[in-house]
Amino acid sequence: MTKPYVFITRKLPEDVVAPLLAIAEVEMWPHEDMAVPRDVLVEKAKRATAILPMVSDPIDEDVLSAGSALRVVANMGVGYDNIDVAAATHRGILVCNTPDVLTDTTADLTFALLLATARRLVEAAMFLKEGKWKSWSPFLLAGADVHHKTIGIVGMGNIGQAVAKRAKGFDMNILYYNRSRRPEAEEKLGAVYRPFADLLAESDFVVCLTPLTSETRHLFNREAFRQMKKSAIFINAARGAVADEQALYEALVGGEIAAAGLDVFEHEPVAADHPLVSLPNVVALPHIGSATYETRRAMMTLARDNIIAVLEGRPPLTPVNRIS
Structure with missing residues (x-):
């Protein structure tokens, strides 16, 4: 059985990603401090079941409509104005964020x-x-x-x-x-x-x-x-x-x-x-509101756990929208 495919838009620590590897094929954009190009993001979305973007990555209609397998977008941030939530909801795609931990x-x-x-x-x-x-x-x-x-x-x-x-x-x-x-x-x-x-x-x-x-x-x-x-x-x-x-x-x-x-x-x-x-x-300042090692790791972990929950057929921990 083919594992679901997860695309992460920045390089995250291996120990954070490890629990995902047990249930999914995971690919990370191999740079910590360089945004994934838009054409690459759209291309990866064509086969993705889940995307873990940063708050600066625009997840719009072009990304959301690129492929038919996408089930969840787990934003690494409490804000989610980078995501077209209405378009995601219309397509039955869950959107999650990382509140409270930051x-x-x-x-x-x-x-x-x-x-x-x-x-x-x-x-x-x-x-x-x-x-x-x-x-x-x-x-x-x-x-x-x-x-x-x-x-x-x-x-x-x-x-x-x-x-x-x-x-x-x-x-x-x-x-x-x-x-x-x-x-x-x-x-x-x-x-x-x-x-x-x-x-x-x-x-x-x-x-x-x-x-x-x-x-x-x-x-x-x-x-x-x-x-x-x-x-x-x-x-x-x-x-x-x-x-x-x-x-x-x-x-x-x-x-x-x-x-x-x-x-x-x-x-x-x-x-x-x-x-x-x-x-x-x-x-x-260069948008460092949540930039401590402890908090950024907590954000990564929560975004990851939202994806794991959805892939395992459970409700996400911190959903932004509801899918009927």
């Missing part, structure tokens, strides 16, 4: 990005490494306090609530905006719901953690940035396309907001000469 790690990075931006840590480190430190002065590389300030969290899911827990430790005033109220966050964390415009106007730090959907695309537009304080700092650790990058650039250059910390961009990867990356009041 919540605290991503919250750590988000708050670290907030601190680094507020206190100008990257700029200060480069100042020293470039030999510019000649003397001490009262306002040398002075940044902004974080403690006792107001943080406005847009997207109060698991990661948003984990960031709020960290903000509570800094004695911050916690505001949030979400599609639906979060009574548990209000009770346990003292978070206060605000309409979007009010949150923007009141917050010293505006932290974007909302998923990318048709409703949230460019949620942070020209009008949104104009509603913020001139001293406000914008942090985006969700998806790049939630913010209009041109509007953000103009807000930063025009002094409408003070600074930005970005772990995500609309089109990734970005070059060093990207307009936002080149600004001195921007701390830019």
